[in-house]
Amino acid sequence: MSKSSKRSKKSSSRDEETNLINFSFCDHKSSFRHLLQGDDKHSASIVEDEVDFWKFVNKYESMLRSAGQPILVNPLRDSKVKEGEPFHKRKYIGLQLERGSDYEQLKRGCHNSDERVLTKLKARQFREIILTYMDFKQKEKFAKIKKLRKSQKNLPIAAFKQKIQEELKQTRVLIIAGDTGCGKSTQVPQYLYEFGYRSIACTQPRRLACVSLSKRVAHEMLDDYGSKVGFQIRFEKNKTKNTNILFITEGLLLRQLAVETNLEQYDVLILDEIHERNLFGDFLLGVTKCLLHAKPDLKLILMSATINVELFHNYFRNEGAALIEVPGRLYPIKTMFMPPPSLELKGGAGGSKSVAKNSNRLDPAPYIQVLSLIDQKYPTTERGDVLIFVSGVNEITTVCDAAKEYAEKNSHWIILPLHSGLALADQDKVFDYAPDGMRKCIVSTNIAETSLTVDGVRFVIDSGKVKEMSYDASCKGQRLKEFWVSKSSAEQRKGRAGRTGPGTCFRLFSEKQFASFEAYPTPEIFRVPLETILLQMIAMGLPNVRSFPFIESPEEECIEQAIWSLKQHNALAVDEKITPLGKSLSNLPVEITIGKMLLMGCVFPDVEKILTLAATMSVQNPFTNRAYTDRKCEQEREALQSDQGDIFTLLRAYHEWLQMKWHNENTRKWCHKLGIEEQRFYEISKLRNQFQNILENCNMTCKNADGTQLSSAERARRHGEVRQLKAIKRKQKYQEPRKRKILKHNHGYGGDGGEDEFDDATAGDDIRNVDFRLQHDTAKLEILLHSSKADKQRDVLLLKLIIVSGFYPQIAIADEFNYCKSGSQQFFHTFLKPFISIHPNSYFAKYFDVLKLNDSDILDKPSYYTPKQVLSTRHQVLCYQNLLETAKPYLMNSIRMPAAQALLLFSYSVDTNASVSRVVCDSWLCLDFPVPETGCELLSRAIKLRRLWSKLLSQKLTDLDKNVESQSVKREKRDKDEEAELWESLIDFMSANVSYTIKRLLPADLKSLYTHERLSNFEKFDINPFASDYEITHNEQKGGINVAENVVYGCLQEVQWTLSMEAEMRQHTWMCKTCEMEIALDTVEKLLHKRSCIAPNISSSKTHETSSPTPGSSGADNGNAYYCESCQKNLHNLSKIDILKHKKYCNKTAD
Amino acid sequence: MDGTEAFKESLDNNEDVQLNVKNEEEEIAVLEAEANCLNSEKQEAKFNERVPNIDFQCGICDMTESVHYYGKRPPFLYGLQLLEDSFVMRDPFQPPPLRWKPKSEYFVVIGAKCSVCQKIVCKGTECSFYYTCTYCLNCAKNCLDVAPTEVQAKLRKQLEQDK
């Protein structure tokens, strides 16, 4: 007390002195603030953050006060800053304000100049505080950079920088093997930049990695706001001509390399994560191996984890590959094998279904036991999170449920699920920190094994299980099964415990089991269909795909099957050369089925709809698990549900979403309500634009001639909108990336945290929304809206046709006993696999009645039709997008189609008997048409439509091939007319009211199916009654004759009922409606007759009457009449066959 | 259904395929126009100015950076100047300035030459010391024994800290 009073006395004696005991600059901000501005015309602030500055002043002052130096020292004159003596603090600072220190200069810009406060002394002292602050900020920024450099230098890879540089001088192929955390993915591209390479491409298997790596590397290169580092992924590109390092997905780079001009684009290629053995990664290895020979300057760097490195080294041995092995940076990890005793018991259990079901369910108890073990052994003051690996989402739910129960009693646990089906925002939560004294427990699929790195994990609990997708070529289906992981995966999982400190890995299997694990996981190329990749290879011009240097070749049989399937799709010709269709397909960034849909749809008048449909079918299902498990979501979805197939429900949801966008409503909230991952809808929109660009670029569709012109007012509004959106985007771009937050207790599994994320306030700033709005003005949005609409029956029908055109032969037929079975017993059969269920999430699984015939649909059979099959006009088949086997085989994403029509239009081979009352499609489905002529008529229509469709398509494709830029207007008009005609007739055809039965043929039926004989009355076919410009030939294999590209007439054996039908027919004569002649002909004779009976009219028949009959006239010319001697009649308009037939009939009746 | 999950995942893996985006030039133009709204000529000049092309390497710790400027008055500095010739970088942690708008603290001083031996040193406390000018730590040890005692104390403290 005495001290301070002494000081205040002192200060009163010299009133110019600044004493922080009774003065603070913070109390006089308005008098000094102007000194924070530049002394020039801008008068802009010279500090970045004024608030931060005043905080600093406050701290600075109190520091001086508490250090017992409350009286500010005399400021140093600017001219003395370079003199060593006497000591002055300011001489530690190498900065100087531009504003001078004259009183005039010091006062300039001050609007509140209280001369008692703003003294010259205080102003100059304040300047020194500013400088102190500036110097402090400089040191901070410098330290930030230096820290970055230090952490880079500390990475294990850094020790090998020199070596990498030297090796690259010697060799063109360098393999860098190092485990996660060694820094190879972030550092090697930067090293290359330092070595002088300026166009570096680095591939990544995953899109997310491309984005996050490019951000990280840009940051380390101090180029956060520049464009040195970029990325390119399917839906996004962030790259300029100044980009030197590009992170790109494997698939994209492959496509770039397919275009020859792109070969010069890069001087070094880095293939990262090649140990993952993705399909594209493997393919890239082969392609780059070839590329090395074509491009002698190219350098290739392969990076992998230390998994099976020898395989890669050997593969590039001839190219002189060098290998650098970088040790990882892992802390010691203790391994505990803890096989749950119950697990071993269950291993042998097979038995009844209920037991099997039980053993399928994961027992969460061992996991909880480990959690409690951790609680016993480690005090919560020691940090460390838990990462649990299980095989799938069901298992995650089971463990999370149990863990949540445990966490209710032990409230320091925060439970977080992690899998790819989770909304992205929820996935992000695993990166947040647990508050002090709490632990995160992340329950994950193998997504956290290599793709996502969560720091702070100290304990790993490994189930040792993984669900893996495999491809079953025998049924063309995918199979998802649970397996033991490989040794290398188990080691990866274990390694996750030692990234930030020593850790423990609890393995819920025995050491003996571990010893029996496979060494490495199965490469993807052995687990997926090969059609897409083979087509791409052929399109790239690889001379012989069978001899492609795969690092590990798929089985020959799989390659052959894929080639065969490509031929079926007409992507390859018989000689295995690529067809125009195949070429176009290879340009499309989608599976062949979807690509085919797009191309088949190009002759569809409303292409916009097809684009939207195809995009919708190509993204991951936007409906999350929650959409099917949460009652509320189910209720919300009900209004959108379509009974035509799930894809139409999805289309409606997308349409609804677009409508909300149209009205500027909060779509995020709505998506959450329905359990929809909104990201997918944005992806649909982007993908659709991409499809449009591709098709326009290759002239498959016409550019949209900006049909809806904006009015000037609209344009002005749009202009303002765009500016606003760009401002938001700019703001967001320069915003700090999402910071890791501290988790709250209720943020965990089952908590209600996060609801607020869907508020209107945040919705406006949603960058995806901003992007969407930037890309879609009202006109474009209107097109989207229109194109996603399929509420008319006619639209639905056409879209379904397009779907089948892409997905055929993915057809399934109901089991004949479904009519009397319950929902869970509804089975379907595909050509290759019997007894498949519909996926339980599907509409058809719940409302299976729409797939059945109503009693009123069942018709009475003619007496001669004795088989037991049901006669109806309303039989249906399913066309499915995928076949997936999990616990059971499931049909995914099916639509329902009128059976006979769909089959006749799309089957690869259609075989008929002589009267076309029996038709077998693809040697599998048998259609019986017991009403005379109906089968023949339907088939004729189908052939006509099919040929017209393929003619229109091939016209487009060959024009494309010949590079016809603009078709002549006349031609275009004609095409348009034909297109319109095609679709009108298709609709008629699909709604044709024909009664038939349908039956699945079994292998035994096939033995006696075909005649294998030449057609006895071949000579009758002087014209092809089905397709006049198709040359008829014998079918040597099945018998009968080829009457169209896919149709063999008369090769099926007659059966009892067809013979009876013929007999009955013969008892009735037939009258041709055109020539009004009564005549007894069989089905095909009638068809032939109709073909030749084209132009009969009254006038012509009149002429015949006047002209004298010429008996025995050999001509079958339409104009001539034939005089039959036995019935003594003049017969008009008869072909040679008609006459022969008539003679035969006449003679018979005469007998 | 966990089946669908992995199924979706596998679909997703096949997704990363794309043709070259059409109108690449246009896209780049848009991107760049966004980054700063100058016409292309000035943009080019502006851009070159933004590329650091002076190599800096600390003679003691080897820290290597590309910087934008060497001297006392970097054009991108606002309201301030430097008391000695220094290696200065545009602040990488701030977005680039808007057109004609001065930007505060848009710089980082990386290093300078030692006033005694002319060695280039960084601003790190383990490499240099500043009092009226920059000294490399070696020269600081040798030369500053004649400096005011406060300075000697500070230097001693710094030397100790870095051990």
Ligand SMILES: [Zn+2]
């Ligand atoms: Zn240094």
Ligand SMILES: [Zn+2]
């Ligand atoms: Zn020196």
